[in-house]
Amino acid sequence: xxxxxxxxxxxxxxxxxxxxxxxxxxxxxxxxxxxxxxxxxxxxxxxxxxxxxxxxxxxxxxxxxxxxxxxxxxxxxxxxxxxxxxxxxxxxxxxxxxxxxxxxxxxxxxxxxxxxxxxxxxxxxxxxxxxxxxxxxxxxxxxxxxxxxxxxxxxxxxxxxxxxxxxxxxxxxxxxxxxxxxxxxxxxxxxxxxxxxxxxxxxxxxxxxxxxx
Amino acid sequence: xxxxxxxxxxxxxxxxxxxxxxxxxxxxxxxxxxxxxxxxxxxxxxxxxxxxxxxxxxxxxxxxxxxxxxxxxxxxxxxxxxxxxxxxxxxxxxxxxxxxxxxxxxxxxxxxxxxxxxxxxxxxxxxxxxxxxxxxxxxxxxxxxxxxxxxxxxxxxxxxxxxxxxxxxxxxxxxxxxxxxxxxxxxxxxxxxxxxxxxxxxxxxxxxxxxxxxxxxxxxxxxxxxxxxxxxxxxxxxxxxxxxxxxxxxxxxxxxxxxx
Numbered sequence: 150x151x152x153x154x155x156x157x158x159x160x161x162x163x164x165x166x167x168x169x170x171x172x173x174x175x176x177x178x179x180x181x182x183x184x185x186x187x188x189x190x191x192x193x194x195x196x197x198x199x200x201x202x203x204x205x206x207x208x209x210x211x212x213x214x215x216x217x218x219x220x221x222x223x224x225x226x227x228x229x230x231x232x233x234x235x236x237x238x239x240x241x242x243x244x245x246x247x248x249x250x251x252x253x254x255x256x257x258x259x260x261x262x263x264x265x266x267x268x269x270x271x272x273x274x275x276x277x278x279x280x281x282x283x284x285x286x287x288x289x290x291x292x293x294x295x296x297x298x299x300x301x302x303x304x305x306x307x308x309x310x311x312x313x314x315x316x317x318x319x320x321x322x323x324x325x326x327x328x329x330x331x332x333x334x335x336x337x338x339x340x341x342x343x344x345x346x347x348x349x350x351x352x353x354x355x356x357x358x359x360x361x362x
Numbered sequence: 363x364x365x366x367x368x369x370x371x372x373x374x375x376x377x378x379x380x381x382x383x384x385x386x387x388x389x390x391x392x393x394x395x396x397x398x399x400x401x402x403x404x405x406x407x408x409x410x411x412x413x414x415x416x417x418x419x420x421x422x423x424x425x426x427x428x429x430x431x432x433x434x435x436x437x438x439x440x441x442x443x444x445x446x447x448x449x450x451x452x453x454x455x456x457x458x459x460x461x462x463x464x465x466x467x468x469x470x471x472x473x474x475x476x477x478x479x480x481x482x483x484x485x486x487x488x489x490x491x492x493x494x495x496x497x498x499x500x501x502x503x504x505x506x507x508x509x510x511x512x513x514x515x516x517x518x519x520x521x522x523x524x525x526x527x528x529x530x531x532x533x534x535x536x537x538x539x540x541x542x543x544x545x546x547x548x549x550x551x552x553x554x555x556x557x558x559x560x561x562x563x564x565x566x567x568x569x570x571x572x573x574x575x576x577x578x579x580x581x582x583x584x585x586x587x588x589x590x591x592x593x594x595x596x597x598x599x600x601x602x603x604x605x606x607x608x609x610x611x612x613x614x615x616x617x618x619x620x621x622x
Contacts, residue, residue, distance in 0.1 A: 197525075199526070199613075201615075216612030216613065223525060223527075234522075236520045236524060246524075246527060250527065250529045250530070250533050251533065252530075253527075300527075
């Protein structure tokens with residue numbers, strides 16, 4: 150569950166959102182829409198403490214975002230940006246990167262599980278040995294997603310994660326993220342993605358408005 | 363003892379500067395005036411230091427000696443913060459602590475454990491040794507702080523990715539810390555490896571000119587090199603670690619207002 154309570158977001162003197170409220174229930178698939186620059190990405194970033202909140206609160210499950218909880222919240226959900234940074238030299242190192250951190254140290258994934266995850270996302274197995282800098286934008290998006298899946302996250306913040314994908318890989322990504330147990334808060338302009346979401350929220354006049362379906 | 367240089371002889375050294383200045387003028391480097399001013403500054407500053415030190419050595423009072431060391435540390439600290447692009451007001455005490463602790467540990471070890479002068483606060487040892495260590499820490503601190511923060515600022519997306527993947531602040535800054543320390547120790551590792559082959563180091567040369575036997579002088583040189591190296595590592599590490607708390611907000615975002 151993610152909840153925004155009377156949240157105000159500001160970007161360089163401009164108010165993006167003012168006293169806005171939203172509650173994303175477990176299993177919900179939500180897409181945020183709105184004009185460019187209206188604060189869609191900032192809203193996602195605010196959940197993980199990557200964008201400052203001017204007023205109001207954000208909570209993930211029972212944890213309210215605060216200095217004390219921000220680490221636990223980041224460890225609990227997955228944030229995948231439009232142009233993900235892999236943060237390692239090879240793809241294999243990128244996939245295993247979070248397992249070097251204390252938060253995930255105890256459960257590194259098995260080789261079989263890594264292979265199966267790559268396969269489900271239509272990534273070739275030999276991508277593991279490739280330099281992270283060399284792979285295409287679409288592959289990067291899927292590697293970032295694979296990494297989140299290996300972390301067994303169930304809450305996903307996804308910002309335009311299919312923007313560089315061909316239809317086949319896009320469907321594979323959507324099959325993973327639209328699984329029943331996953332809670333999804335996303336930004337997307339892709340009609341197929343929007344079509345599979347069960348809630349559409351529009352940012353309009355600095356507020357979050359639910360579109361009726 | 364050394365052949366004393368007369369004042370006229372010292373001034374004659376400035377004649378040599380005509381060569382580089384001639385080159386600068388010919389190539390229109392635009393640094394001729396700056397060179398002359400810097401050389402004059404150097405001469406005036408050293409004359410003043412020579413006078414100060416003469417009295418400080420004669421007085422050899424523990425309090426005065428320690429005070430002089432403290433003044434050197436504060437001056438080094440100002441220079442570090444000025445050149446590394448960090449705001450003086452925010453980092454002053456933290457950075458001073460890093461410099462003082464690192465210099466204190468290694469010069470304390472060198473003077474109190476190895477040299478053991480009598481009295482232990484003897485200005486002839488305390489001031490030049492802490493001065494040499496400080497001068498080197500100053501350079502390494504500027505380099506490591508600058509590398510560390512520019513590393514994070516230039517790779518903000520990567521740094522944020524580490525945090526989003528569950529890294530603590532300490533884990534997320536680790537790659538930049540590594541790069542910064544490497545940048546500051548690599549040149550010194552190379553210098554140690556070629557010491558004596560390529561150049562006779564300053565302290566040793568000074569001692570030999572002062573009349574010390576070469577075998578005596580090298581012992582001090584070995585001591586000071588190890589001190590400088592150790593102090594540089596402690597100072598760079600401490601300065602970065604101590605700066606973390608004020609450089610990042612409570613959500614681990616780098617605060618833009620802490621840079622000049």
